[in-house]
Amino acid sequence: xxxxxxxxxxxxxxxxxxxxxxxxxxxxxxxxxxxxxxxxxxxxxxxxxxxxxxxxxxxxxxxxxxxxxxxxxxxxxxxxxxxxxxxxxxxxxxxxxxxxxxxxxxxxxxxxxxxxxxxxxxxxxxxxxxxxxxxxxxxxxxxxxxxxxxxxxxxxxxxxxxxxxxxxxxxxxxxxxxxxxxxxxxxxxxxxxxxxxxxxxxxxxxxxxxxxxxxxxxxxxxxxxxxxxxxxxxxxxxxxxxxxxxxxxxxxxxxxxxxx
Numbered sequence: 001x002x003x004x005x006x007x008x009x010x011x012x013x014x015x016x017x018x019x020x021x022x023x024x025x026x027x028x029x030x031x032x033x034x035x036x037x038x039x040x041x042x043x044x045x046x047x048x049x050x051x052x053x054x055x056x057x058x059x060x061x062x063x064x065x066x067x068x069x070x071x072x073x074x075x076x077x078x079x080x081x082x083x084x085x086x087x088x089x090x091x092x093x094x095x096x097x098x099x100x101x102x103x104x105x106x107x108x109x110x111x112x113x114x115x116x117x118x119x120x121x122x123x124x125x126x127x128x129x130x131x132x133x134x135x136x137x138x139x140x141x142x143x144x145x146x147x148x149x150x151x152x153x154x155x156x157x158x159x160x161x162x163x164x165x166x167x168x169x170x171x172x173x174x175x176x177x178x179x180x181x182x183x184x185x186x187x188x189x190x191x192x193x194x195x196x197x198x199x200x201x202x203x204x205x206x207x208x209x210x211x212x213x214x215x216x217x218x219x220x221x222x223x224x225x226x227x228x229x230x231x232x233x234x235x236x237x238x239x240x241x242x243x244x245x246x247x248x249x250x251x252x253x254x255x256x257x258x259x260x
Contacts, residue, residue, distance in 0.1 A: 006080050008047050017069060020045035022113055022197060025187060026161045027051035029199045032058050034086075036108040037062065039151045041095045041144055045074030046088070046112060053086035061107075062090040063098070063147075065138060088214065095147040096137055099204055103151055110148040112160045141166070142173045148178040152204040159202075161187075164195045174202045176189065182206055185213040220250060 010018050027048055032038060034057040040049045043062025053060050064070050073090040098104070116139070148158040158179050162170055164186065174181050179202040186195035195215070 025178040038109045039107045058086040114144040145173040186215040
């Protein structure tokens with residue numbers, strides 16, 4: 001399965017919004033087929049939406065509340081147009097205001113990398129855009145689940161990557177919005193350590209019944225001076241060490257990747 005080779009530009013002003021390793025993990029995990037429609041909640045600079053459209057001929061719509069990020073995502077779409085099999089568009093829209101719009105019930109899949117931390121939890125970044133991406137400042141986990149339920153057709157799927165320590169919250173909000181979680185795949189970066197993330201799939205209108213998928217151990221990524229991603233996962237330290245203005249995401253065919 002090929003995710004493509006994308007060049008993602010992030011201006012210095014928005015450096016806190018560089019796509020992280022979890023974007024690569026989520027993009028690789030979502031099973032889509034040509035012709036399907038995919039929505040991304042909180043599309044940022046466009047990396048996840050573009051990775052999906054580079055992999056499969058799908059239609060992807062990214063919803064992002066910050067106009068500056070929407071403009072960057074559109075520029076990245078133009079920059080990578082020659083790599084895209086599907087079509088991508090980015091909309092300035094508040095995911096909390098999608099009810100009653102033309103998008104309601106129109107998507108086969110919704111993908112998201114929601115904020116990991118509650119508003120008052122953990123250390124907040126001094127960069128507003130990064131703080132919004134990591135903490136529930138504007139949109140909460142409940143808002144993401146509600147938006148997914150609004151956008152999905154019946155039996156459509158909601159995919160997200162999240163921290164294991166908040167899976168209980170995710171299970172509760174997904175159930176409240178009639179999108180029961182069907183699969184959870186733990187993601188590890190080191191043998192013998194606790195899971196770093198969990199990739200979750202829920203089904204709108206699905207019957208209860210949760211499956212814990214086999215865990216995935218991913219090799220740690222090494223950023224070169226041009227920040228080339230060499231695999232499917234990364235150490236949490238990578239994002240903090242990198243101060244590059246451009247992030248080059250190079251994702252190889254998983255069949256050719258050796259995982260440690």
